[in-house]
Amino acid sequence: MLTMDQRFERLEEKIKTYLPASDTKRLRDAYECATKQHEGQLRKDGSPFISHPLAVADLVADLGLDIESVMAALLHDCVEDTDISHEELKHLFGPTVADLVDGVTKLTRVQYTSKEEEQVENLRKMLMAMAKDIRVILIKICDRVHNIRTMEYQSERKQREKSLETLEIYAPIAHRLGMQRMKWEMEDLSLKYLDPIAYQEISEELAKQAQQKEAFMLATQHAIQGRLEEEGIRGTVYGRIKHIYSIYRKMYIQNKTLSEIFDLYAFRVIVDDMPSCYNVLGVIHDMYKPVLGRFKDYIGTPKPNLYQSLHTTVIGSSGMPFEVQIRTWEMHHTAEYGVAAHWKYKQGLPTGQEGGDDAFSWVRQLLESQQDTDAEEYVRTLKVDLFADEVFVFTPRGDVINLPAGATPIDFAYHIHSAVGNGMVAAKVNGRIVNFDYRLNSGEIVEVVTSKTARGPSRDWMKLAKSNEARTKIRQWFKRERREENIAHGRAMFESEIKHQGISIALISSEEVLPHVLKKLRFGALEEMYAAIGYGGASAQKCANRVKEELVHLNRIQTEKVAEKAMDLPPTHVQVEAGVAQAGNRKKSTSGVIVEDMTDCMVKFAKCCTPVPGDDIVGFITRGYGVSVHRQDCPNAIASRAKPQEKDRWITVSWDDASQNTYKTALELTGKDRDGLTLDVAMVLSTAKMRLISLAANSLPDGYAKISVVLEVKGSADVISVMNKLNQISGVYQVSRMSG
Numbered sequence: 001m002l003t004m005d006q007r008f009e010r011l012e013e014k015i016k017t018y019l020p021a022s023d024t025k026r027l028r029d030a031y032e033c034a035t036k037q038h039e040g041q042l043r044k045d046g047s048p049f050i051s052h053p054l055a056v057a058d059l060v061a062d063l064g065l066d067i068e069s070v071m072a073a074l075l076h077d078c079v080e081d082t083d084i085s086h087e088e089l090k091h092l093f094g095p096t097v098a099d100l101v102d103g104v105t106k107l108t109r110v111q112y113t114s115k116e117e118e119q120v121e122n123l124r125k126m127l128m129a130m131a132k133d134i135r136v137i138l139i140k141i142c143d144r145v146h147n148i149r150t151m152e153y154q155s156e157r158k159q160r161e162k163s164l165e166t167l168e169i170y171a172p173i174a175h176r177l178g179m180q181r182m183k184w185e186m187e188d189l190s191l192k193y194l195d196p197i198a199y200q201e202i203s204e205e206l207a208k209q210a211q212q213k214e215a216f217m218l219a220t221q222h223a224i225q226g227r228l229e230e231e232g233i234r235g236t237v238y239g240r241i242k243h244i245y246s247i248y249r250k251m252y253i254q255n256k257t258l259s260e261i262f263d264l265y266a267f268r269v270i271v272d273d274m275p276s277c278y279n280v281l282g283v284i285h286d287m288y289k290p291v292l293g294r295f296k297d298y299i300g301t302p303k304p305n306l307y308q309s310l311h312t313t314v315i316g317s318s319g320m321p322f323e324v325q326i327r328t329w330e331m332h333h334t335a336e337y338g339v340a341a342h343w344k345y346k347q348g349l350p351t352g353q354e355g356g357d358d359a360f361s362w363v364r365q366l367l368e369s370q371q372d373t374d375a376e377e378y379v380r381t382l383k384v385d386l387f388a389d390e391v392f393v394f395t396p397r398g399d400v401i402n403l404p405a406g407a408t409p410i411d412f413a414y415h416i417h418s419a420v421g422n423g424m425v426a427a428k429v430n431g432r433i434v435n436f437d438y439r440l441n442s443g444e445i446v447e448v449v450t451s452k453t454a455r456g457p458s459r460d461w462m463k464l465a466k467s468n469e470a471r472t473k474i475r476q477w478f479k480r481e482r483r484e485e486n487i488a489h490g491r492a493m494f495e496s497e498i499k500h501q502g503i504s505i506a507l508i509s510s511e512e513v514l515p516h517v518l519k520k521l522r523f524g525a526l527e528e529m530y531a532a533i534g535y536g537g538a539s540a541q542k543c544a545n546r547v548k549e550e551l552v553h554l555n556r557i558q559t560e561k562v563a564e565k566a567m568d569l570p571p572t573h574v575q576v577e578a579g580v581a582q583a584g585n586r587k588k589s590t591s592g593v594i595v596e597d598m599t600d601c602m603v604k605f606a607k608c609c610t611p612v613p614g615d616d617i618v619g620f621i622t623r624g625y626g627v628s629v630h631r632q633d634c635p636n637a638i639a640s641r642a643k644p645q646e647k648d649r650w651i652t653v654s655w656d657d658a659s660q661n662t663y664k665t666a667l668e669l670t671g672k673d674r675d676g677l678t679l680d681v682a683m684v685l686s687t688a689k690m691r692l693i694s695l696a697a698n699s700l701p702d703g704y705a706k707i708s709v710v711l712e713v714k715g716s717a718d719v720i721s722v723m724n725k726l727n728q729i730s731g732v733y734q735v736s737r738m739s740g
């Protein structure tokens, strides 16, 4: 057994082999500091605690990482387990080492409980994002490899927890970083604790077969080696058995027995240069029959994690299939160590380039020469993962929430649910109340305090929210909660616009026109349009223009009718005093209608809509026949008012309240035709003491009848009352005033 100091000396020597010029004084200082800090602490197996950081540092050195990483590995448990602070470490060993230790400490603090696949992926990303410097992840992986190697003395529960976390979090991260060797080791050891029976079964079976197949393995290895020498290719051949976890997955996921697994045995040929790889492939295919569809060229098309090799499966002389992997030493190194291999190539570069983004310049260089899209994608995702545009935080329940970098508690709350966002009154991060503009950091636990009496989001929240999701949900709230306000605001905007266009709102809201207008506007009701305008979802001007277009369209259909019918009734002479007629200062008129701004004009009532006092009316200046008075809701009037060439001729008129005149109006009844229907109508009108001017009944072909009546009334109240009475006649289903 080596002493701790002896183990440190061996580490020192190892580092000198790849970092000959390094300052091992600093390394020794770090070792001594860690020894002092962990003094008296023991691991579960009874060994001094410092044996763990030493072993982790050794793994870090195996990856060929820089001296700061090795120092950080020695110190990685100090902040967590002893009382040395980040400041002290910075003072003693510089900011790089202190930050690396800090990074590893933070990752260690992230609590893992088994989660759904999506949550697991977020957790992996969270660790990568938290690491900021890729060396933190590499040190953490080494830490985990050593922990899982020495898990024997932990409780069974701890073993399972750590194994699951390793299998679901750390092994995939190692895979993503191309670190196959550590990935396999972590997977196999995790499996040993998670499914000890299967692990035992597979390893025993493999050992049994290895014994049986030993002769075959050796013979094949020699055969290939000999043939390469004959061909003058310098290469090394290794025989290997696949690792246990990959066999386990095939057995349990693809439901196969061990004997059904194709390529338990594999050989690896490592050569000096890339052309030799293809030469070796030719040799292998010449020696053995290749299995169709099993050849893969990962040299031409590297895997996303930078892996390069040629793979082929062939049938051996005894009929047993085996896989051959062919690669260069450089490819081999990348396959084993992945991104970490970078440091091997970085040596001799000027200092001050370590860490962070530089980790990728090598990767990028390697890839640029290959022009490979998969690999480019890899660099992109790796970059995103590490130098995140993302932040990952926990809910109090331990779920991982992924938000854009710079996200605030507002983003978090709305991500959970709109109701949580709208009801938020306070937010806590790691148990402490924070302001709503607090910028969340990866790994923090965020809690939202809601209240049923919350007043909802404020307009400022839109600015504080970083995610589109939150902004959209806040906007929706304003849209919904402020409906009344929006309607009022929108109505004012629309009415001002429509007035500007010379159209009266009463025209639009008349029952004849409204359905057409709404259809054209694609709104179910005017209120909806007002709300949309008020909220900013629709433009008042555009809506007004569409209304106008629709009125013009209606007008085109009815223009001629207006021209014909508007002039039918004989004009009445009206005397209006000179000057502007003001409300309350109106002159009496014989027609019963006051025409504003006009003196001495004739007034007649349009036959198309037969207005009576009480109806809203408008006046049209005819050419030579005075003012024709229409009901405001008369379709002819509406259509004409929408026409640019006619709209200026429409003027305001009003009823003279003092007038005792009677007026003719026309009604139309529709109903089931029967004997005596016309008589009943005449009877109703007679009892109502209405003066009947004319009555015309027409039988319609399908058993219905239409009856038109013209009567004399004092005003609209009379009309409504008589219409109600007519409606009660048996068989009558519609009574309406004539219009258009």
Ligand code: MN
Binding pocket: 052, 076, 077, 143
């Ligand atoms: Mn550790």
